Structures are given as structure tokens and as C-alpha cells.
Amino acid sequence: MQCILNKIKDAMNFSRLFKPCTFAVALFAQFMPVxxxxxxxxxxxxxxxxxxxxxxxxxxxxxxxxxxxxxxxxxxxxxxxxxxxxxxxxxxxxxxxxxxxxPPYFSEIQQIDQLDSDFTKGAQEPVLMGLVAGTPKIGMRWKDVEVDFKFSNGKIRSAKTGSSGQVFLADRQTPDWKGVEVTEIGLAFPTIELERKWFKVDGKKTKIVVAILELGKxxxxxxxxxxxxxxxxxxxxxxxxxxxxxxxxxxxxxxxxxxxxx
CATH class of the missing domain: 2.40.128.360 (Lipocalin)
Structure with missing residues (x-):
């Protein structure tokens, strides 16, 4: 157990995207009446x-x-x-x-229709879609989450989130990729032995995907x-x-x- 906890601590990264909270105050306010x-x-x-x-x-x-x-x-x-x-x-x-x-699990993805500057700054080519993996209620983002982007042409492009918990896809303009949309996203987190889970994506509208990781216990x-x-x-x-x-x-x-x- 402690080994897994150490691994997940290594994967933590605070982010201004998510608001941190303090466990103890909320915990005892909630459970004192019992x-x-x-x-x-x-x-x-x-x-x-x-x-x-x-x-x-x-x-x-x-x-x-x-x-x-x-x-x-x-x-x-x-x-x-x-x-x-x-x-x-x-x-x-x-x-x-x-x-x-x-056990922990990816509970949902949130789909946002506008790109954030965090994904576009420093990018060498146009960005098709960005993804950030995190646990908003404790203000954490997660590195080394494995992401599979499945496209309407049947192909899959794979990547890992970096230290900011983010990863993005370049918008390829070659004939075999032009106009191709993301249809599904697969998420796995080997750091905590979490197997891949697939989510449907509206590739026509979605520019940023927020993948929510629930830590369980x-x-x-x-x-x-x-x-x-x-x-x-x-x-x-x-x-x-x-x-x-x-x-x-x-x-x-x-x-x-x-x-x-x-």
C-alpha cells in the first residue's frame, strides 16, 4: 500500500486550474453530528x-x-x-x-469547445485537441497518464501526460488526416495499476478534454x-x-x- 501511495505522490502536480481544499475542516464539519x-x-x-x-x-x-x-x-x-x-x-x-x-477510477470526461493558451503556447504546429488529467476536488493534476486518441479513420495516436498533467494532439494536414475527427479517448494510469477505460468524444466540437480521476480510497x-x-x-x-x-x-x-x- 505504501509503495502505491509513494508512486501516486510522485505523479501529483498542483494546478491553478483546480482549486485545492483542506481535508480536515470539511471532514469533521460533516461527521461530527453522527x-x-x-x-x-x-x-x-x-x-x-x-x-x-x-x-x-x-x-x-x-x-x-x-x-x-x-x-x-x-x-x-x-x-x-x-x-x-x-x-x-x-x-x-x-x-x-x-x-x-x-480502487481509483476515471469517472468522466468534460468536453470544452475552446482551446486554452496553456495548450497553444510553444506549440510548433496547430493543436487539434488538448487533454488534462486531474482530480479537481483536491487540486491535483497527474503525469504519466497514458492516452489513446481513436479517430474516425480507425487509427489511434498515443501519448502520455507531462508534469503539468497535459498532452495535446497536433492537427495533421496530410491527405490521410485532413478532416479526421477524434471519436474516443482511452485512459490508463500504470503508475497506480489502473487499466484503460474508453470514453466517447464529440470530435467536431471538443477542443479540450478534462479527464477526472477519482482516487477511491x-x-x-x-x-x-x-x-x-x-x-x-x-x-x-x-x-x-x-x-x-x-x-x-x-x-x-x-x-x-x-x-x-x-
Whole structure:
């Protein structure tokens, strides 16, 4: 898992085309309402709550253990945002966090009818069509995406996105290419072992294609993590072995339905 994450980090490139967002703020604003009373739940229900990292320098992190045995984790440290979500369970004094592992995929393409200067500047010949591969909601573009452009004459021209996440097709004017249109685009991303997927394109109108990559759960901060429960301080979770989760003591925040032991 960490190997794949390292590969995808290498493929990241921030772009002004997409607006970045901060994971943690939105995450906890969305999921705080699910915290509730734990008195009638099964094993581990007394641990339900929102835990915040205390005493760590230049790091903020939270773990939410929900009543339905799902968890949410988010952290900010060293200019990095990290998150994970999945299922939690209890064995002895250990809480195990198992992150969901749904795969990434290209969800859609957006077709734009005007060329952008990013594609035309520096081009040595006229541009027929440009493509940018990215994940807009986290402000990322992706290099090394393999793109197959299929034409109405049955031929295919292949290319890879560069460090800007972009690639463009030259408008060939030889007799066998004049007036030929793009009909389909195939997208593959070997960096994260993503196989090719084909999309229909209106080659008469489309000048730029924006290929949207949904990361699934590939962006999870960890696959599994173990957190210790201190029997003398049941309102605290202890993370001793980092493994993708920020180490330290997480203290539960009191809610209207929970009185914490101080």
C-alpha cells in the first residue's frame, strides 16, 4: 500500500486550474453530528467519541469512533493533510482501524469547445485537441497518464501526460488526416495499476478534454492501524507506532451524552 501511495505522490502536480481544499475542516464539519450515546451498544461502545491529539508540536489530528463502528481520521502536519475512514473493532486493549480500500477510477470526461493558451503556447504546429488529467476536488493534476486518441479513420495516436498533467494532439494536414475527427479517448494510469477505460468524444466540437480521476480510497493515510486504550484513562487513545497515523495521546472531547473521566 505504501509503495502505491509513494508512486501516486510522485505523479501529483498542483494546478491553478483546480482549486485545492483542506481535508480536515470539511471532514469533521460533516461527521461530527453522527456522534451519539453509546450506552446500549455492543463491545467497544464505551469508546465512541471524538478524540483529538494533545501535546504534539506542529501537528493536529483527530479520530472519530462512530456508534456504527465506522471511524474517521484526519491530520495536518508539516504542510500535509492526511485522512482515512473505514471500520473499527476492539480486541483486548487495542482498537484496530481498518481503512476502506476501494480502487481509483476515471469517472468522466468534460468536453470544452475552446482551446486554452496553456495548450497553444510553444506549440510548433496547430493543436487539434488538448487533454488534462486531474482530480479537481483536491487540486491535483497527474503525469504519466497514458492516452489513446481513436479517430474516425480507425487509427489511434498515443501519448502520455507531462508534469503539468497535459498532452495535446497536433492537427495533421496530410491527405490521410485532413478532416479526421477524434471519436474516443482511452485512459490508463500504470503508475497506480489502473487499466484503460474508453470514453466517447464529440470530435467536431471538443477542443479540450478534462479527464477526472477519482482516487477511491487510494489516498487513505494508512491501511490498518492499532491504537491502545489506557484502562486507567478510558477517555484517551494512545498511538505508539506511527504507521501512517500521527503518534501521541488522543483525548476524547466531552459531549452532551458523555461525561469524561478527568
Amino acid at each position: 456522534l451519539g450515546q453509546a450506552t446500549d451498544m455492543n463491545v467497544g461502545s464505551s469508546l465512541v467519541g471524538h478524540y483529538s491529539l494533545k501535546g504534539a508540536r506542529e501537528a493536529a489530528a483527530d479520530i472519530i469512533l462512530q456508534v456504527d463502528h465506522h471511524f474517521k481520521y484526519a491530520a495536518m502536519y508539516g504542510g500535509t493533510d492526511a485522512q482515512a475512514d473505514g471500520a473499527w473493532s476492539v480486541t483486548g486493549n487495542q482498537v484496530y482501524l481498518n481503512a476502506d480500500q476501494s 487510494l489516498s487513505q493515510a494508512f491501511k490498518t492501524a492499532a491504537v491502545s486504550v489506557d484502562s486507567n484513562k478510558p477517555n484517551q487513545l494512545i498511538v505508539e507506532d506511527e504507521g501512517g497515523i500521527v503518534k501521541g495521546t488522543y483525548v476524547r472531547t466531552a459531549t452532551d451524552n458523555q461525561k469524561e473521566e478527568r
